[in-house]
Each structure stands twice: as structure tokens, then as C-alpha cells.
Amino acid sequence: MGKEIILCQKENRLVALKTSPQQYFADLHPKRIEDVFLSNEPSIISIKSKHGETVARAAVSYLLSEALEFFNVKETMSDIQVAITVDLILEEYPYLQTDDLKLCFKNAMKLKYGQIYNRIDGQIVMSWLKSYDIERSEKADIESYNRHKEVISKEETSGLYYDEYLAELERKAEQGDEEAKKALEMSSMVKKMLCKR
Incomplete structure (x- = not known):
């Protein structure tokens, strides 16, 4: 029953993304990676499979443009550079959820991944995502290990010997x-x- 509720919530979020994208993105407020793990936001690949590559590309473009708008640099990305970078993100990080991207770009705005020296290009954006993905993987490993320890602990205290x-x-x-x-x-x-x- 719990999985059905989660799937339904993810479906609702996919519909919201398609019907009201600005509101959808405005409602994303992850503060920590743990928030992303607990959310029901769709992954890039699920957006692509449910609504097609154009919608997936548009979602990533929207989040990237939001981040680019934040920075006041002389050398920003051209439309072609944005399109190429979006394609690379779709190719390299299809498992990331929309709030993963939002959090990654928010972290970049906070200079968590280093200073921006008057230029932003695809290489810088991809380095943000690489740093974020490493941090995300580390948190996922820790969370998985902690859950494993919890299950083992419960089994040891509540199980029967043969x-x-x-x-x-x-x-x-x-x-x-x-x-x-x-x-x-x-x-x-x-x-x-x-x-x-």
C-alpha cells in the first residue's frame, strides 16, 4: 500500500510538471540531500519515459536557466551551450530527480562548489553536478548502511533460533x-x- 501511495504521488508531481511548470519549479525547496531522498519528485528518466524527451529537456533547461540567471557574469552560456549541456545532463545523470538538480544549482549559487570567476559554461555546470553526485552517493551509502544496521539489530532482538x-x-x-x-x-x-x- 505504501508503494502505491508513493507511485501515485510521483504521478501527481509528473502531471504538475506538465500542466504548470513554473508553479512546479517554484514549489521545489530542497535544503539537504536527505530532503531529496524523502521527496516524491520524478527523476529525469521518468519524465522522459512519461512525457517524452522534449519535456525532460525543458525541465532541465528551466532549472539550469534559473541558476544561470542568478549569476552576473560577462561570459555566460549561449543557447547552443545550454542545449549541449542539457543533453549531457540527460545522458550522464538520468537518475537524478528534479529536486536534485534544484539543490545542486542552489548549492552552486551558494558557492559550495567553488568561486565563479566571470564565466559559466558547460564544463563548470558539469563539475557542479559531479561534485553533487559524489556527495549524494556518499549520503546514500551512509543511509543504506544505517538502515542495514537497523534491520540487523531488529533481527537480532526479535528473531527465533532454529x-x-x-x-x-x-x-x-x-x-x-x-x-x-x-x-x-x-x-x-x-x-x-x-x-x-
């Missing part, structure tokens, strides 16, 4: 539980097969 499991099955089988009887028979067959080896 002997306890068998004793519980025998108790249930004695009380007439047919499923427990079948499980005991299966366990017995597996033991016999293992002993023959």
Missing part, C-alpha cells in the same frame, strides 16, 4: 495446526536430504 522455531512448530502441530504439521514435515525432509550429502 531450535526455538521447531519447538514452536511442534507445539502448534500438537494443537492441530495443519500448516505447522506441513512445515515440520518439510523441515524433516530437508534434514534428511542434507544428511545424505
Whole structure:
């Protein structure tokens, strides 16, 4: 049920992107990578698969132009440079969500990825994304490891040893539980097969 709700929320966000892009982008406010992990924003690849490459390209272009608008530099990107950079982003980072891009570009505006010295081009934008992606991967690894530790901890405190499991099955089988009887028979067959080896 939880996955269905998340899928529905992602679908709603995809529809919002298509029907009201300015409002959609105005509503994106990630502050940390953890915010992105908890969001239901679509990835570039899901936008492309649901609405086509043109919409995916437009979404990335919008976010990039928002960032470029922020900087007051003499040498900014031409339309052709923006188009090439957008294509590179679609190719290299299709798994990033729209709020990933928003956060990356916001971090660039905060000079998290270094000073801007009177020029912005595709190389600089791609370096921002590379730095962001490394940070994102590190956070994802840490979060994954912490979840793993939590699951292991729960298993250690709430699990049964095999002997306890068998004793519980025998108790249930004695009380007439047919499923427990079948499980005991299966366990017995597996033991016999293992002993023959």
C-alpha cells in the first residue's frame, strides 16, 4: 500500500510538471540531500519515459536557466551551450530527480562548489553536478548502511533460533495446526536430504 501511495504521488508531481511548470519549479525547496531522498519528485528518466524527451529537456533547461540567471557574469552560456549541456545532463545523470538538480544549482549559487570567476559554461555546470553526485552517493551509502544496521539489530532482538522455531512448530502441530504439521514435515525432509550429502 505504501508503494502505491508513493507511485501515485510521483504521478501527481509528473502531471504538475506538465500542466504548470513554473508553479512546479517554484514549489521545489530542497535544503539537504536527505530532503531529496524523502521527496516524491520524478527523476529525469521518468519524465522522459512519461512525457517524452522534449519535456525532460525543458525541465532541465528551466532549472539550469534559473541558476544561470542568478549569476552576473560577462561570459555566460549561449543557447547552443545550454542545449549541449542539457543533453549531457540527460545522458550522464538520468537518475537524478528534479529536486536534485534544484539543490545542486542552489548549492552552486551558494558557492559550495567553488568561486565563479566571470564565466559559466558547460564544463563548470558539469563539475557542479559531479561534485553533487559524489556527495549524494556518499549520503546514500551512509543511509543504506544505517538502515542495514537497523534491520540487523531488529533481527537480532526479535528473531527465533532454529531450535526455538521447531519447538514452536511442534507445539502448534500438537494443537492441530495443519500448516505447522506441513512445515515440520518439510523441515524433516530437508534434514534428511542434507544428511545424505
